Amino acid sequence: MNIHAKSIRYFDTILRSGSIREAARRLHVDGSAVNRQLLNLEGEIGAALFERLPGGLRLTEAGQIFSQHVVTVLQDEQRTLAELELLQGVERGEIRVAAAESLNADFLPAVLENMLQRYPKVRIHTFMLGSEPIAQQVSSGEVDVGVAFAMQDTPDLTCAGSGIFRLGAIMAPDHPLAACKEVSFDDCAAFPLIMANPDFAVHSLLLPLMQKAARPVQPVVYTGAIELMRQLAMRGVGIAFQTRIGLKALCENRRLAYVPLRESENVAAHLGVYVRSARALPPAVTALIAIMNEQLGSLQREEAGAD
Incomplete structure (x- = not known):
């Protein structure tokens, strides 16, 4: 069920697809119908909503403002429909x-x-x-x-x-540090490290510790895959850093060891x-x-x- 003006839904589809042709394909209508709706909408608003560029469409300043309104309208539609369904016991x-x-x-x-x-x-x-x-x-x-x-x-x-x-070091159960109650980042840096890519939150949290480390930190692996970090740690390739979340079964089965970082009070996730x-x-x-x-x-x- 669509309870808002067709032009709003057409605008949203154009924005998400980047072109009138692709929007028409997604909407299963002719491209001229999509273009006509957009022109009518721009006429009502009194300003162009998209710049027509050789590589596609780009929002104008007016388009950026209008796009925020569209997000609100369409999300409110979802809420309204859900509330109407609840009234019917659905x-x-x-x-x-x-x-x-x-x-x-x-x-x-x-x-x-x-x-x-x-x-x-x-x-x-x-x-x-x-x-x-x-x-x-x-x-x-x-x-x-x-x-x-x-x-x-x-x-x-x-x-x-x-x-x-709390952030902790994860490693193979037979690693020399696995029996420790807690470890410092410098303790871990004496061994091969497996680090998350710079765009991951855990990398940002550990960055101050890396910068203060007693020796240069040179990880053997950088990765953007959390599961790969766990697998490499379990195989003894090196030490990785994560929270306890998702590790309970692995630690109970002695496939992995988690040791809290001593500094994690200052770098908790x-x-x-x-x-x-x-x-x-x-x-x-x-x-x-x-x-x-x-x-x-x-x-x-x-x-x-x-x-």
């Missing part, structure tokens, strides 16, 4: 979630299992991204909820729940659940956030019990 909807890859092992499976047990008619789309792209996706309305570490506070985002988790500011959330999104906060609370209790 608890369903579609939710788009962007999350850090490290949450795949434990946090997200637990949250989604719980959500779908309670609300089996809800459909959830997930996207694995870094912290900066997650912030952009939530801000632009591409996704409803973002879950990430060390996200920068901006006026466009509201934190709907959070937890603080802040995991947050984010939505776009000033948005009225649909019931399904509100329910998902509540379950995420339940899971965050459970993980925080485990964290406190492990210290």
Whole structure:
């Protein structure tokens, strides 16, 4: 069901696809129909919304302002439809979630299992991204909820729940440091290191320790794949750095060792659940956030019990 003007939906499709031809293909209409809707919209507003360039379309200043209005209108449509469905006793909807890859092992499976047990008619789309792209996706309305570490506070985002988790060194169970109660970054730097790429939150958190290290830090592997870091650490290739989230089973089965970093009080990882500011959330999104906060609370209790 579409309850808003056709021109708004056409504008949104043009913006997402980058051209009138591609927008027409996605909308299953003729290109002239899309162009006509855009021209009518620009006529009503009294300003061009796109610059027509050889390589495609680019938003004008007026287009950028109007695009924010469109995000609000279309998200409010989702909320309104969900509320109308609830009045009929139907608890369903579609939710788009962007999350850090490290949450795949434990946090997200637990949250989604719980959500779908309670609300089996809800459909959830997930996207694995870094912290900066997650912030952009939530801000632009591409996704409803973002879950990430060390996200920068901006006026466009509201934190709907959070937890603080200690960073630790992960390594093979037979590593010389595996039996330690805690280790310093310098202790770890005496061995081969496996580091996250610079665009990952954990890299930013560790950067001050790398800069203060007693010896030059020269990792044997840089990677943007959290699971690869875990696998290499388990195989004894080197030491990597993560929070406890998603490691419980691996540590209990002695496939991996987690040792807290001594300095992690100053570089603890802040995991947050984010939505776009000033948005009225649909019931399904509100329910998902509540379950995420339940899971965050459970993980925080485990964290406190492990210290």
